[in-house]
Amino acid sequence: MSFTERVRDLTRLAFQLGNNWMTLAGAAMTTSSAFVLVWFWFMEITSPRSIHPYMGIILFLILPALFLVGLALIPLGIIRLRRQRKLAGETPLPLQAVDFKQPGVRRLLTVVGVLTFINVSILGTAGLKGVEYMDSNQFCGLTCHTVxxxxxxxxxxxxxxxxxxxxCHIGHGAPALVRAKISGSRQLFAVxxxxxxxxxPSPVEHLRPARETxxxxxxxxxxxxxxxIVRTKFAEDEANTASTSILLLKIGGHTPNGTTGIHGRHLDAMERISYIxxxxxxxxxxxxTYRDDNGQLVEYVTDDFKKLPKETVDKATVRKMDCIDCHNRPTHAFQLPDRALDKAMAEKRMSAELPFLKKQALxxxxxxxxxxxxxAAKIPVALAEYYRTTYPEIYKQKRAQVDTAGEVVKAIYLRNVFPEMKITWGTHPNNIGHEESVGCFRCHDGNHTAADGRSIKGDxxxxxxILAQDEKDPKILKDFGMK
Ligand code: HEC
Ligand code: HEC
Ligand code: HEC
Ligand code: HEC
Ligand code: HEC
Incomplete structure (x- = not known):
């Protein structure tokens, strides 16, 4: 059979077989979802408003799925019809000669060709849009709201x-994307x-190395x-007494004379540090394990390490140090109540003149x-109640300040504690310092020593x-012109 003849037969079949409910329903589904999709893309280009995340699920995931199902129904209907005819013992289909010279047949072929082209374009765009949407902050952050x-x-x-x-979570490249989508589908089920x-859980398993993010x-x-760094703390006394610490953090990096400071010492072209x-x-x-400037490997171990059973050591995770070992909360930084209150009071978002405010708020x-x-319902009411009963005079005079403080304390709670997700103060420790969690002192505790007597410094x-530590009114702030 020549190519033209084969095409001729196919066309004829399509013509006759299209006449069944499944194929027609498929065509209707595909066409109507295509219209809505195209109309929406047009709206998206012309209107500046961002879409609601649930709307996104319909537009970027469900409609394209309907479109695809419709496309699939078209041939399925045909297959079904053929089988029914065969079972009923009817002649499969009366084959009539299709003449390409007939204008009707030529027109039909053109229509099928154009429709296929449009379908492929719509599918491609829908695929791209779907992936783009699933990578958006709204989809990640809002769709599974509580989670x-x-x-x-x-x-x-x-x-x-x-x-x-x-x-940060997916990084670049197709393999990263595919892996994220596979684990994402699993997560959708979990939700x-x-x-x-x-x-x-944190740390996130399979988080891409910092190099790629x-x-x-x-x-x-x-x-x-x-x-x-200037940090003011407030005591839990009646006057909320303030004291300030000032330090210069030696962040460092690469200099003509080698690498220095916090960044320079841990991160280097030669990957200096790994740990278990x-x-x-x-x-x-x-x-x-540390590679020093002479290229020599130094192993710093704690006293406890020497007592660990061999199977614990064998099972321990080995990790190359990268940004995330210090900056483990670069964006999901949950505060502790003490520091969050100090910050609010230092920034004068709530008044340190209210007696015992720090203590009550804590x-x-x-x-x-x-x-x-x-x-949210109880915090502001309870704070107001405290001042109303304990300091009625102050409550009368400074009613507005008490109300503001109530709102600020409430906001600190809502920013950091999520009982629905079992996240409370300190659930996710921040490794960047040493005051709120062990942080740097996980290694810099003076207890990690090498065979040659060296140790990871802790002074x-x-x-x-440290330019000032817990001083009432550090003179150096005046010298800097900061007060
Ligand atoms: C600046 C980089 C960065 C961005 C942007 C970012 N994350 Fe993260 N995320 C991290 C790091 C780093 C961790 C902790 C990794 C670790 O310790 O293994 C993390 C952890 C998580 C965790 C695990 C639970 C936890 O708190 O440790 C979830 C869930 C998460 N991120 C969701 C999101 C969502 C949703 C967004 C967007 C709204 C987002 N992340 C944006 C870097 C980022
Ligand atoms: C040994 C721990 C450590 C490692 C590893 C580390 N950092 Fe830092 N980094 C710090 C500390 C500490 C600060 C100062 C934090 C502060 O402001 O309180 C800092 C500050 C920064 C700042 C802000 C600098 C500024 O001028 O305020 C950036 C940006 C930064 N780090 C990025 C990175 C990146 C990217 C990596 C990985 C390539 C990295 N850090 C690895 C400890 C580390
Ligand atoms: C897509 C770009 C991008 C990626 C990826 C990214 N950052 Fe940043 N980061 C920024 C920008 C932009 C700022 C500056 C924000 C500002 O100045 O307000 C910043 C600021 C920071 C700061 C300084 C924060 C401060 O207190 O001033 C740190 C630390 C930091 N990033 C660490 C990280 C770490 C660790 C990762 C990987 C987990 C990361 N960043 C991934 C763009 C990025
Ligand atoms: C391994 C490095 C390292 C060592 C050693 C170290 N610190 Fe720090 N310290 C930091 C970093 C990093 C921060 C900043 C953390 C932040 O931005 O919250 C900090 C912050 C502080 C602060 C301000 C904290 C606050 O928010 O109240 C004080 C005070 C302080 N250090 C005192 C000390 C004292 C005292 C010692 C000696 C016993 C010491 N540090 C040793 C890294 C170190
Ligand atoms: C995984 C262990 C580990 C952690 C966590 C860690 N460090 Fe280090 N740090 C080291 C090692 C190892 C050295 C090199 C010790 C040596 O010189 O022999 C080092 C060196 C340094 C140096 C250079 C000291 C000098 O005088 O040469 C600074 C500064 C430093 N770290 C700051 C920090 C800060 C700040 C943090 C927390 C944000 C931190 N480190 C967290 C392992 C660690």
Whole structure:
């Protein structure tokens, strides 16, 4: 049979077989979802408003799926019809000669060709849009509202709030994308059936190495000067007494004379540091391997390490140090109540003139509320009640300040505690310092020593120069012109 004849037969069959309900329904589904999709893409281009995440599910995932199902129904209907005819013992189909010279047949072929072209374009665009949507912050952060709400809330209040979830969590390249989509489908099931863990575990397994995520935007070799940190704390006394610490953090990096400081010493072209850890959160680090400037490998171990059973050591995770070992909460940084209150008072978002404010606020933040709604309802009322009964005069004079403080304390709670996801104060420790969690002292505790007597330094001026520690009114702030 020649090619033309084969095409001729096919066309004829399509013509006759298209006349069944399944094929027709498929054609209707495909056509109508195509119209809605195209209309929506047009709206998306012309209107500046962003879409609601649930709307996104319909537009980017369900409609394209309907479109595809419709496309599939068209041939399925035909197959079914053929089988029915065969079973009924009818002649499969009366074959009539189709004459390509007939204008009707030529027109039909053109229509089929054009429709196929449009379908392929729609499918391609829908695929691209779907992937793009599934990578959007809205999809990641809002669709499974309760599940992601802690991470999303902290993310919005961070230096990375304009960086996409996918840029840190998925990284670049097709393999990363495919793997993320596969594990994403598993997660969708977990959400649909409520089987996800509360809280979502951290560290994230299979998080891409920092080289493929953070380092797409940050340049690790960049030299950063000492960074000035000014931190004011408020005591839990009647006057909320303030004291300030000031330090210069030696961030460092690469200099003409080699690598220095916090960044320079751990990260280098030659990957200096790896370690083993015995707990899931990487808080216990009994052994650190370091390549020093002479290229010599130094093994720093703790006293405990020598006592660990061999199978624990064999099972321990080995990890090359990268950005995330210090910056484990670059965007989902949950605060502790003490520091969050200090910050609010130092920034004068709530008045340190209210007696015992720090102490009262701390107590209210540490109560076990059933959920965020209960906390939001109770915190401001309880604070107002405290001043109304204990300091009625002050309550009368400073009513507005008490109300503001109530709202600020409530906001601190809602920003950091998510009873629905079992996230409370300190669930996700931040490794960047040493005051709120062990952090740097996981290694820099003076207890990690090498066979030759060297140890990982732990003295206070290794990482920062302390210019003032817990001073009432540090003179140096005046010298800097900061007061
Ligand atoms: C700047 C990079 C960055 C961005 C942007 C980012 N994340 Fe993360 N995310 C991290 C890191 C780092 C961790 C912790 C990794 C670890 O310790 O293994 C993490 C952890 C998580 C976890 C595990 C639970 C936890 O708190 O540790 C979830 C869930 C999560 N991120 C969701 C999101 C969502 C949703 C978005 C977007 C709204 C997002 N992330 C944006 C870097 C990022
Ligand atoms: C898509 C680009 C991008 C990626 C990926 C990215 N960052 Fe950033 N990061 C930024 C930008 C932009 C800022 C500056 C924000 C500002 O100045 O407000 C920033 C700021 C920071 C800061 C300074 C925060 C501060 O307090 O000033 C740290 C630390 C940081 N990033 C660490 C990381 C780490 C760790 C990763 C990987 C987990 C990462 N970043 C991934 C773009 C990125
Ligand atoms: C040994 C721990 C450690 C490692 C590893 C590390 N950092 Fe940092 N980084 C710090 C500390 C500490 C600071 C200062 C934090 C602060 O502001 O309180 C900092 C500050 C920063 C800042 C802000 C600088 C500024 O001028 O404020 C950026 C950006 C940053 N780091 C990015 C990175 C990136 C990207 C990597 C990986 C290539 C990385 N860091 C690896 C400890 C580390
Ligand atoms: C996994 C273990 C580990 C962690 C965690 C770690 N460090 Fe280090 N750090 C090392 C090792 C190992 C060295 C090199 C020790 C040596 O010089 O022999 C080092 C060196 C340094 C140096 C250079 C000291 C000098 O005088 O040469 C600074 C500064 C430093 N670290 C700061 C920090 C800070 C700040 C943090 C927390 C944000 C931190 N480190 C977390 C292992 C670690
Ligand atoms: C391994 C590095 C390292 C060593 C050693 C170290 N620190 Fe720090 N320290 C840091 C970093 C990093 C921060 C900043 C953390 C942050 O931005 O929250 C910090 C912050 C502080 C702060 C301000 C904390 C706050 O928020 O209240 C004080 C005070 C302080 N250090 C005191 C000390 C003293 C005292 C010692 C000696 C016993 C010491 N540090 C040793 C890395 C170190």
């Amino acid at each position: 992601m709400s802690p991470e999303y809330t902290a993310f919005l209040d961070s230096p990375h709030s304009r960086v996409g979830c996918a840029q 649909a059936f409520g089987t996800f863990s509360r809280p979502i 953070c380092e797409q935007c940050h340049w690790p070799q960049k030299f950063t000067n000492d960074k000035l 850890t015995t707990d899931a959160r990487r808080q216990e680090i009994p052994k650190v 107590e209210l933040l540490k109560v076990d509320y059933a959920d965020q709604k209960a906390a 206070c001026d290794t990482c920062h120069t």
